[in-house]
Amino acid sequence: MEPKYILEMHGICKEYSGNPVLKNVDLRIRPGEILALVGENGAGKSTLMNILFGMSVIHSTGGFKGEVLFNGEPVRISSPLDAMKCGIGMVHQEFMLINGYEISENIKLNRENLKKNILQKILGNKLGILDRSQMRSESLAVLNELGLQLEPSTITGTLPVGLKQFIEIARELDKKNIKLIVLDEPTAVLTENEAEKFLNCVKEVSRKGISFIFITHRLKEVKAYADSIVILRDGELVGDYSTESISIERISELMIGRTVNFDRSVDNDRKFSEDYELELKNFSVNMPGEILKNANLKIRKGEILGIAGLAGHGKAAIANGIMGLYPSMGDIFLKGKKIDETDTLQTLLDGVAFVSEDRRGVGLLLHESIETNVVISSLRVYNKFLRRILGIKFYDRKAAKNFTEEMIKRFDIRCTGPSQEVGRLSGGNQQKVCMARAIALHPELLLVSEPTRGIDVGAKKRILDELVEMNTREGTTIIVTSSELAELRSICDRIAIVSGGEVVGILSPFDDSYKFGLLMSGITDLGEKGESDEIRD
Amino acid sequence: MKLGIKVNVGISQFIMGAFIICLLILSSFLGMNTPSLISDSIVRIGMQMIFVLAMLPTIQSGIGLNFGLPLGIICGLVGGLITVEFNMTGFSGLFTAILIGIPLAVVVGIFYGWLLNHMKGSEMTVGNYLNFSVVYLMCIGWMILPFKNGAIVWAMGEGVRSTITLDNNYQQILDNFLSFSIAGVRIPLGMLLFDIILCFLVWMFMTSKTGILMRCSGGNPVFGASLGINNDRMRILSTVISSVLGAVGIIVYSQSYGFYQLYTAPQMMAYPAIASILIGGATTHRATIINVLLGAVLYQSLLTIALPIASEILSNSSLSEILRTLVSNGIILYALTKMGGKKI
Structure with missing residues (x-):
């Protein structure tokens, strides 16, 4: 008798060094079903898939709790090879194709058809000769099955991106025992047209009884192609629906969570003059992995603007581009004056400060003392903490030490003293050092990226409070880029959403949760465009 | 950044110091002339100190150990030869040699830094081979330069x-200037003072604004860029300073040694200096003046004291030169294996 479900996962729990990342998650897929797995970055989707594939990262961190049934029978998948034997395949987000090989070689990779010869009989299959005509004809059959008119002898590297994704799926389908294919954001790199074609193809294949787990951020695709939807949030299963029974708005709301009762530490309805501190016009930044295209944004003097969006969609590029750390195009106007973003020093002199999202990589001198890290920016930009002796500027240790001690007190930085190496501090204290450095500059415009990433709750609060304090007391205009939507909603006056490299809309922190989710997944008909000049209050 | 110096001196430096003292005691038991051993090592420390100091700027700017030091040394040699050509003597001769050597070293340092900026990540290899190439190019150069004296x-x-x-x-x-003897040990105070003054100047530079920004740019170039520091220019500045120190260093070295050595002689001069600063506790990306001073003292006294004792005991005359090469290259190799921060 055919079992009802091809795959069942029961009560899956997993923690990484004490932090639970999956809590009691259940998952069931029928044969021929397309199941969409949705959730924000860090909701636990990848961990769940890593468990399914028996990736070593799971076993080296203490395994997981729960039960996996494949075809109705309990299985132990302890390596990707086991998963392959069961008939589980994966189509990766980054192409796992060898560009120099022809299509048939890529499809048949590691499962090549071989001709017999003498050496092979003596020394084993590794020395077999490829049976190219057989490989090509079998590849052609699979490609035809997918409705593709491709010559299997074409070199893969010459194909357009849209077609490469099809080769990946052809490779999985060519495995005779394949029963379940995981698609990890397969449409992220495809245009809308290509994505449609690809998903139609997936749908077609699923009719032949092959199941799909479809991981994506594009909710429209979920609604159009998936049979059922599983929603994860912070490692918990928050929804398991059939697609007909749930609206896109509801999916989005479940993904983001109903964080309506966030604590506002800023007045709700602050009024601002129409003076713009910063204006971006057709601003594009070529930051690898975070590409931004044609962003238009206006930031009013004295406001706190949040920038939200999913990882890899380009939100981090805005601040990095303004500071000239990555090549960019378009115009930046600071207080109405056009600035040259490649001249970082001038940007700093114009009163812009930057706290990088890459704390350990860009934000800190890990081998230097807290003192050096705190004073270095002001020393560089405003010649502070320097004494002139015979016309030469020397480091003023005493002033630097006093200031650092003051900052240590103000931020409650846990350390042995100003001379402690920053590399030895905890993440939260390192972030406080970064903030202290920015404050030492007394900036008019502060760009903060991911201020609370990877730090403990106490430090988070301290840092957010400090941002608000700078804004209200010194009138600093602040742009906060963050993946933590709840935090943005607690301190920002407006929140710009970046998706697919574009500013797709600006929301008020009091807008409904689902709107944020929709905009982040690229559905724009609910929010207003970033290009529009009107400002929502 | 206390005093601009961070003391990263470890237990190994103390052990080495203790070992040297033990050797000195042993030498007197063997009936050797201990005061003369000490005198020798002090002279060698004074001769080599500036070369060791020349390693500091390039380490600070992120280039790492300056394997291309002989480039600067050759500039100093050219300056020195010109003074001999014109029969210049005394302090005026010495300082003229330095004054001619410095501008040459500045030009060479700019070229060297420019070249290294195009080969980031493999500066030490490039420096090494550039050293070999230029030394041999100058072998031709020495043949055709129009000296007449x-x-x-x-x-x-x-x-x-x-x-x-x-x-x-x-x-x-310089050795004889202000020199004196205590208990049979001759102290070449003039040369030591000259070394100390240069160390002080470099230390001052390191605590100046430019010096601090150079360390910051070398420690984390991306961070440097986010502060609008021109990392490439900082690196060129460091090779210029390092080459100038190389040029001054060879003149001080030669006046003490009594000869200018040409042709392939400069080729191997970077290695003892590299070994010294590493023995002093520096790494390929972190070093201080303390490492320079300590390294020069430990390395040179280890070689000048330990090797005569070794040949005394083993009575094999060629042993000392073999050991010298073995020790200096062994130290460099060990330090390079630790470069990635991985334990071996």
Whole structure:
């Protein structure tokens, strides 16, 4: 008798060094079903898939709790090879194709058809000769099955991106025992047209009884192609629906969570003059992995603007581009004056400060003392903490030490003293050092990226409070880029959403949760465009 | 950044110091002339100190150990030869040599830094091979440079001699300046003072605004860029300072040694300096003046004291040179294996 479900996962729990990342998650897929797995970055989707594939990262961190049934029978998948034997395949987000090989070689990779010869009989299959005509004809059959008119002898590297994704799926389908294919954001790199074609193809294949787990951020695709939807949030299963029974708005709301009762530490309805501190016009930044295209944004003097969006969609590029750390195009106007973003020093002199999202990589001198890290920016930009002796500027240790001690007190930085190496501090204290450095500059415009990433709750609060304090007391205009939507909603006056490299809309922190989710997944008909000049209050 | 110096001196430096003291005690038991051993090592420390100091700027700017030090050394040699050509003597000869050597080293340092900026990530390899190439290029150069003075050119044929004596010019002029003896140990105070003054100047530079920004740019170039620091220019500045120190260093070295050595002699001069600063506790990306001072003292006294004792015990005359090469290259190799921060 055919079992009802091809795959069942029961009560899956997993923690990484004490932090639970999956809590009691259940998952069931029928044969021929397309199941969409949705959730924000860090909701636990990848961990769940890593468990399914028996990736070593799971076993080296203490395994997981729960039960996996494949075809109705309990299985132990302890390596990707086991998963392959069961008939589980994966189509990766980054192409796992060898560009120099022809299509048939890529499809048949590691499962090549071989001709017999003498050496092979003596020394084993590794020395077999490829049976190219057989490989090509079998590849052609699979490609035809997918409705593709491709010559299997074409070199893969010459194909357009849209077609490469099809080769990946052809490779999985060519495995005779394949029963379940995981698609990890397969449409992220495809245009809308290509994505449609690809998903139609997936749908077609699923009719032949092959199941799909479809991981994506594009909710429209979920609604159009998936049979059922599983929603994860912070490692918990928050929804398991059939697609007909749930609206896109509801999916989005479940993904983001109903964080309506966030604590506002800023007045709700602050009024601002129409003076713009910063204006971006057709601003594009070529930051690898975070590409931004044609962003238009206006930031009013004295406001706190949040920038939200999913990882890899380009939100981090805005601040990095303004500071000239990555090549960019378009115009930046600071207080109405056009600035040259490649001249970082001038940007700093114009009163812009930057706290990088890459704390350990860009934000800190890990081998230097807290003192050096705190004073270095002001020393560089405003010649502070320097004494002139015979016309030469020397480091003023005493002033630097006093200031650092003051900052240590103000931020409650846990350390042995100003001379402690920053590399030895905890993440939260390192972030406080970064903030202290920015404050030492007394900036008019502060760009903060991911201020609370990877730090403990106490430090988070301290840092957010400090941002608000700078804004209200010194009138600093602040742009906060963050993946933590709840935090943005607690301190920002407006929140710009970046998706697919574009500013797709600006929301008020009091807008409904689902709107944020929709905009982040690229559905724009609910929010207003970033290009529009009107400002929502 | 206390005093601009961070003391990263470890237990190994103390052990080495203790070992040297033990050796000194042993030498007197073996009936050797201990005060003369100490005198020798102090002279060698003074001769090599500036080369060790030359390693500091490039480490600070993120280039790492300056394997291309002989580039600067050659500039100093050219300056020195010019003073001999014109029969200059005394302090005026010495300082003229330095004054000619410095601008040459500045030009060479700019070129060297520019080249290294195009080969980031493999500076030490590039520096090493550039060293070899330039030394051999200059082997041709020494043949064709238009020196005329009989003290410089070969008596027969063409080109400059391989060693040029400074007997009549400024041999040991710094060594003898203010020198004195205590308990049979001769202290070449003039040379040591000169070394200390240069160390002080470099230390001052390191605590100046430019010096601090150089360390910051070397420690994390991306961070440097986010502060609008021109990392490439900082690196060029460091190779310039390092080459200038190389040029000054060879003149100080030669006046003490009594000869200018040409042709392939400069080729191996970077290695003892590299080994010294590493033995002093520096790594390929972190070093301080303390590492320079300590390294020069430990390395040179280890070699000048331990090797005569070893040959005394093993009575094999060629042993000392073999051990010298073995120790210095062994230290460099060990330090390079630790470069990635991985334990071996």
